[in-house]
Amino acid sequence: MDTREKDIENLKDYKYGFTTDIENIKAPKGLNENVIKFISNIKKEPKWMLDFRLKAFERFKLLKEPDWQKPKYPKIDYQDLYYYSAPKSMKDKPKSLDELDPKLLETYNKLGIPLQEQARLNGIAVDAVFDSVSVATTFKGELTKHGIIFCSMSEAIQKHPDLVKKYLGTVIPSTDHFFATLNSAVFTDGSFVYIPEGVKCPMELSTYFRINASETGQFERTLIIADKGSYVSYLEGCTAPMRDENQLHAANVELIALDDAEIKYSTVQNWYPGDENGKGGIYNFVTKRGLCKGKNSKISWTQVETGSAITWKYPSCILKGDNSIGEFYSIAITNNYQKADTGTKMIHLGKNTKSKIISKGISAGFSDMTYRGLVDINSKAKNSSNYTQCDSLLMGNKCGAHTVPYIKNKNFDSNVAHEATTSKISEEQLHYCQQRGLNPEEAVGLIVNGFCKEVLQQLPMEFAVEAQKLVGISLEGSVG
Amino acid sequence: MKEQLKIDFNKIQEVSNFSNKDIEIKKSYLNKFIENGFPNRKQENWKFLDINQIISNNIPDLSFYNDYSIENKIDSSIFIDDLEHNKIIFINGGIEKIDFSYEDKKQIEIIEDSYTIDKSENNNSLIDLNIALSNKHFKILIKKSYSLKKPLIIYHLTNEKMKSKNINLRLDFELEQNSSLKLIDFFSDDSEKNFMNIFYNFNLDRDAILKNYKIDRSLNKNLKYSFNNINQKQNSISETFVFSAGSDYFKNEINCNLKGEYSSAFINGIFSLDDNKQHEIRTTINHLVENTKSYQLIKSVLGKNTKSAYQGRIYVDSKAQKTDGYQLSKAILLDETSEFNAKPELEIYADDVKCSHGSASGSLDDNSIFYLMSRGLNYKQAKGLLINGFLLDVIEKITDAEIKDLLKKMIGLKK
Numbered sequence: 001m002d003t004r005e006k007d008i009e010n011l012k013d014y015k016y017g018f019t020t021d022i023e024n025i026k027a028p029k030g031l032n033e034n035v036i037k038f039i040s041n042i043k044k045e046p047k048w049m050l051d052f053r054l055k056a057f058e059r060f061k062l063l064k065e066p067d068w069q070k071p072k073y074p075k076i077d078y079q080d081l082y083y084y085s086a087p088k089s090m091k092d093k094p095k096s097l098d099e100l101d102p103k104l105l106e107t108y109n110k111l112g113i114p115l116q117e118q119a120r121l122n123g124i125a126v127d128a129v130f131d132s133v134s135v136a137t138t139f140k141g142e143l144t145k146h147g148i149i150f151c152s153m154s155e156a157i158q159k160h161p162d163l164v165k166k167y168l169g170t171v172i173p174s175t176d177h178f179f180a181t182l183n184s185a186v187f188t189d190g191s192f193v194y195i196p197e198g199v200k201c202p203m204e205l206s207t208y209f210r211i212n213a214s215e216t217g218q219f220e221r222t223l224i225i226a227d228k229g230s231y232v233s234y235l236e237g238c239t240a241p242m243r244d245e246n247q248l249h250a251a252n253v254e255l256i257a258l259d260d261a262e263i264k265y266s267t268v269q270n271w272y273p274g275d276e277n278g279k280g281g282i283y284n285f286v287t288k289r290g291l292c293k294g295k296n297s298k299i300s301w302t303q304v305e306t307g308s309a310i311t312w313k314y315p316s317c318i319l320k321g322d323n324s325i326g327e328f329y330s331i332a333i334t335n336n337y338q339k340a341d342t343g344t345k346m347i348h349l350g351k352n353t354k355s356k357i358i359s360k361g362i363s364a365g366f367s368d369m370t371y372r373g374l375v376d377i378n379s380k381a382k383n384s385s386n387y388t389q390c391d392s393l394l395m396g397n398k399c400g401a402h403t404v405p406y407i408k409n410k411n412f413d414s415n416v417a418h419e420a421t422t423s424k425i426s427e428e429q430l431h432y433c434q435q436r437g438l439n440p441e442e443a444v445g446l447i448v449n450g451f452c453k454e455v456l457q458q459l460p461m462e463f464a465v466e467a468q469k470l471v472g473i474s475l476e477g478s479v480g
Numbered sequence: 481m482k483e484q485l486k487i488d489f490n491k492i493q494e495v496s497n498f499s500n501k502d503i504e505i506k507k508s509y510l511n512k513f514i515e516n517g518f519p520n521r522k523q524e525n526w527k528f529l530d531i532n533q534i535i536s537n538n539i540p541d542l543s544f545y546n547d548y549s550i551e552n553k554i555d556s557s558i559f560i561d562d563l564e565h566n567k568i569i570f571i572n573g574g575i576e577k578i579d580f581s582y583e584d585k586k587q588i589e590i591i592e593d594s595y596t597i598d599k600s601e602n603n604n605s606l607i608d609l610n611i612a613l614s615n616k617h618f619k620i621l622i623k624k625s626y627s628l629k630k631p632l633i634i635y636h637l638t639n640e641k642m643k644s645k646n647i648n649l650r651l652d653f654e655l656e657q658n659s660s661l662k663l664i665d666f667f668s669d670d671s672e673k674n675f676m677n678i679f680y681n682f683n684l685d686r687d688a689i690l691k692n693y694k695i696d697r698s699l700n701k702n703l704k705y706s707f708n709n710i711n712q713k714q715n716s717i718s719e720t721f722v723f724s725a726g727s728d729y730f731k732n733e734i735n736c737n738l739k740g741e742y743s744s745a746f747i748n749g750i751f752s753l754d755d756n757k758q759h760e761i762r763t764t765i766n767h768l769v770e771n772t773k774s775y776q777l778i779k780s781v782l783g784k785n786t787k788s789a790y791q792g793r794i795y796v797d798s799k800a801q802k803t804d805g806y807q808l809s810k811a812i813l814l815d816e817t818s819e820f821n822a823k824p825e826l827e828i829y830a831d832d833v834k835c836s837h838g839s840a841s842g843s844l845d846d847n848s849i850f851y852l853m854s855r856g857l858n859y860k861q862a863k864g865l866l867i868n869g870f871l872l873d874v875i876e877k878i879t880d881a882e883i884k885d886l887l888k889k890m891i892g893l894k895k
Contacts (some may be wrong), residue, residue: 032789068524086505105576146546152622191543204755255662317888352659370835379816379817379819387640392826392828394828394830394831394833395831396831397798397801397829397831397832398798398831399829400827400828400829401826401828402825402826402827403824403825403826404820404823404825404826404830405822405823405824405825405839406822406823407821407822407823407839407841408820408821409813409818409819409820409821409841410819411813411816412813412814412815412816412818412842412843413816413843414843415840415841415842415843416839416840416842417839417840418824418837418839418840419837419838419839420824420826420836420838421834421835421836422826422828422833422834422835422836423833423834423835424833441642
């Protein structure tokens with residue numbers, strides 16, 4: 001068996017589908033002011049934070065769940081969810097990794113996340129979020145030397161309230177749409193990153209999200225601030241155990257880039273997609289938005305979406321600063337009964353702003369995939385340009401691939417170009433590869449990897465390898 | 481507005497001789513319209529240009545009753561001289577003349593139809609309004625294997641007698657096997673602040689060919705909405721061309737159902753807008769069976785305070801393998817106040833298909849202007865030449881040579 005086959009053998013079933021038997025503290029089921037107060041209280045939050053949550057909750061009560069999206073899902077009973085779940089051993093946060101519950105460490109080892117110091121060679125600083133709380137952050141010392149703050153959101157609220165107060169909710173206001181507002185009210189934890197002026201972050205920062213408990217929604221909140229002239233590359237990975245019920249994941253991610261700063265945000269999303277009959281799986285309804293606030297700033301989103309029963313997200317860039325740049329690279333793969341409605345929004349406000357969208361969608365089995373995107377060039381955004389390319393690949397005639405781009409150009413100095421194609425893998429390409437000794441599955445793998453190459457290239461090294469494997473695995477069994 | 485609608489509806493029923501059954505049907509559509517009102521931006525199809533708002537801004541005193549007993553003089557000077565043609569003339573929404581003098585009368589039937597209402601669900605409240613309020617309704621039947629010798633021009637004329645009115649028109653066309661029709665809709669207005677709502681339904685049998693050219697050129701302050709529903713059987717071809725320029729607001733909606741194998745649909749359009757005009761083309765091509773083809777090309781040239789929108793949707797059913805679908809929309813923005821919106825949409829459920837779309841918008845290419853100016857043209861000439869070249873591309877797609885020439889002359893691309 002060569003390594004590829006072994007990988008596939010290992011991963012044929014969802015490799016991350018195990019659960020960790022760990023004692024949890026949960027908030028009472030349901031959504032009301034008391035639960036919000038409970039969350040705020042257990043996290044020892046200051047009053048302004050509680051007010052922020054309650055204000056969002058007031059607003060939430062007035063909002064209606066949106067229903068314009070393509071993948072429909074059975075109604076979620078928001079009163080039948082736990083909004084807070086934390087490993088019991090985390091009640092008093094451990095001071096160092098040695099104090100961590102060994103079971104947790106074991107879990108992360110299984111997932112291949114280097115929490116322990118011996119994994120230092122990997123050189124990636126990791127913040128691990130288990131269910132609702134951040135369990136460990138590595139490489140603190142090294143980062144502190146540069147003045148970089150990389151910690152859990154709860155810690156940031158305690159230790160850096162000024163920064164949090166200044167930026168939280170400025171990109172995704174707590175009065176935004178249904179899920180974003182829900183998140184603002186009940187978010188539990190997440191990562192907080194602040195890169196001071198002029199600092200290039202010496203290593204990749206990474207967060208690993210894990211949903212463990214059942215009937216839990218995960219509502220994490222991430223805030224990344226890149227001060228003037230700084231640079232950071234941030235990775236995000238996600239897994240969840242296999243369960244029959246659908247679980248909700250509604251995160252908010254806010255990025256803020258000041259003058260000359262650059263943020264690169266990469267996601268490999270591999271939440272449990274449900275079984276081959278479409279039972280179970282995660283509803284991944286995430287709001288991600290970046291604000292290029294300063295001049296010459298840049299935000300780049302890269303995503304590889306292979307998991308989740310339903311993916312519904314549009315990582316967006318608001319290009320406010322002059323000469324700012326927004327980029328979006330995406331591979332979305334759906335198989336079996338998975339559904340995805342994903343894309344991006346590029347909102348050009350400043351002069352000379354540029355954006356680029358490369359989206360590759362692959363659908364197989366009975367799945368359904370939609371690219372939905374908005375390019376909006378404001379009348380003040382002189383001399384801006386956008387280039388969009390979205391390609392879809394279909395495997396089989398039971399699946400669907402859709403493209404819904406919205407293009408609004410209000411500035412005559414600006415150029416907007418959009419291209420999209422939908423096709424299947426041509427018989428000729430397959431024949432060519434097979435003639436040279438590849439079996440049909442390998443041939444498809446090769447062609448698909450070629451199809452996705454433009455996006456895979458954008459991923460940091462460590463992720464690119466993983467993503468490439470994921471692409472192959474997700475399509476397993478869809479050929480023939 | 482609701483009260484006005486009810487009063488005018490009763491007035492229309494009084495003067496026309498509809499059967500009780502028709503009145504009942506019309507009433508149900510009226511109630512549906514009253515319930516939903518004019519479409520607004522909350523509806524996806526009306527996102528870019530909100531007709532509810534446009535009507536209430538432009539025609540706050542809109543009324544719905546038209547007196548067709550008033551005699552109107554036909555001004556023959558507006559007829560197109562360069563082309564021998566059959567005529568249907570509408571003045572202020574009332575039919576004045578049907579003239580098929582060039583054709584074999586046995587091969588064409590004109591039926592004053594009672595309501596063959598399309599039972600399919602529609603969510604378009606303007607169609608509801610049309611069915612509720614439209615007056616006489618004709619069906620033109622072209623018999624098997626007959627091709628009209630000359631094109632048919634439908635003149636949509638209005639005069640100063642009409643103001644703040646809503647006109648609802650409906651025509652049905654039945655093209656039997658292997659027949660063909662060339663149809664030009666020609667708009668000419670001497671009125672202002674009216675809202676026209678036109679609904680055509682075409683049924684194309686096997687091997688039938690329909691060519692429909694819509695020309696809205698003369699400048700006017702009316703609002704127009706036109707909906708073409710085209711059902712196509714095996715091997716039939718439909719070609720639609722829209723020249724959208726004259727009215728203050730014009731939305732053309734074209735809905736093609738490709739129900740027979742090897743049927744094809746072509747839609748080409750030009751927006752040439754200036755001075756506060758807002759126009760839209762929305763297309764839906766439903767590829768429902770194997771081996772069907774569609775092609776769309778839409779180009780816009782946008783001047784001061786103008787807005788154009790193109791919403792194109794290609795739907796490919798899971799049965800419709802070997803579909804070939806193509807959409808391209810391009811726009812040149814000439815002024816800082818012009819705006820272009822596009823939503824080219826693909827919805828695909830079959831894997832052996834070739835579908836693509838493209839959209840590009842921007843200003844005139846500086847390099848091209850420079851090239852032309854360095855060869856002795858002034859800026860205005862250079863700009864004109866580039867715009868003409870840009871639009872000529874679409875005109876060249878017209879398959880009928882005579883009509884192509886006519887259009888080139890109208891637009892000023894050819895002397």
